[in-house]
């Protein structure tokens with residue numbers, strides 16, 4: 001009811017035209033008309049600091065990516081059934097970022113399609129159908145991937161071949177035993193799948209457990225899990241849609257922080273800086289039979305323009321040293337947030353890796369009881385101060401800070417000072 005008339009009209013029109021399944025962010029939704037670098041702009045020319053969008057990894061409207069797309073679109077845009085140099089050059093550029101056993105790359109348009117294709121390949125390879133994911137995982141919006149995306153909520157049906165393990169909650173569980181604990185949980189679900197006849201085709205993990213509340217540490221905790229999956233004959237799928245392309249700061253791919261060697265790596269979101277391009281990389285032996293028995297074609301996946309966007313994005317990540325920037329600015333931001341936590345009781349935990357940061361609010365640091373209301377008030381309060389973030393986890397009580405990788409120290413300072421002001425504005429100054 002506090003919305004201005006223009007916004008209220010736009011929200012109603014949107015609901016009338018797009019229907020009820022779409023969600024807007026913030027109590028007072030933002031209308032944007034332009035983006036550049038780490039900023040979004042509204043029609044009045046006001047800037048909003050984008051501390052949330054990981055898709056424009058190299059910055060909104062990066063001129064090199066825009067130019068590459070523009071030039072390619074004016075020259076040729078077609079599918080993967082012709083010989084084209086670009087797709088091979090990109091494969092040559094991306095494959096060395098993985099361990100040696102990963103030697104093929106396949107292209108899709110979305111992360112959902114990549115995870116869906118990974119499941120088809122895993123099932124064809126293993127002859128089994130079971131999938132294990134974490135309790136609040138999100139892996140996509142297709143029928144198959146929504147079926148193993150419990151974060152869609154209790155009313156979104158999971159496949160009967162799906163088993164969940166609890167969130168590896170790095171704030172509440174002992175760090176020394178997090179890996180062995182998760183491995184034992186995965187083993188229980190492997191046993192259950194086997195008892196019910198299916199067996200394990202694939203274990204999927206978002207390497208930063210984004211929708212589970214962001215759990216990055218201790219690095220290495222996935223290693224014992226990968227061992228259990230391997231022994232069960234299932235495939236380890238590293239879902240790098242969130243964690244990949246240098247975001248974690250430490251390594252180019254999030255799973256590499258854990259020292260695991262996945263069978264399949266799926267990727268998307270930042271891959272084309274906003275142009276739809278996604279895909280998967282995998283060990284050739286996994287797709288040998290799939291390739292012979294079936295075939296793969298995706299009309300738009302890996303088209304000439306998508307590849308040009310992906311190549312330009314990868315080049316910029318390297319040329320501008322954005323993985324190192326994620327490490328440096330991420331560390332600075334976490335230090336600043338930890339300093340705020342010394343003054344604001346409601347901040348129970350600050351965590352993450354690189355430029356993927358969680359700030360968890362609790363009503364009581366001793367019991368660690370989740371405080372969803374404060375997280376919601378903070379995201380809305382920051383929005384009023386023109387800083388855009390969101391919240392994640394089962395209780396949505398963890399701030400999700402996930403800016404473009406070009407986020408500067410000045411951007412981090414702006415975020416920290418606006419967050420402090422927002423916290424001071426809350427009733428009781430939590």
Ligand code: PMP
Nearest residue numbers: 110111112138139140206241268
């Ligand atoms: N996996 C993860 C971890 C994701 O976060 C997402 C998107 N939020 C997807 C897969 C699906 O990607 P897309 O929306 O491109 O289909």
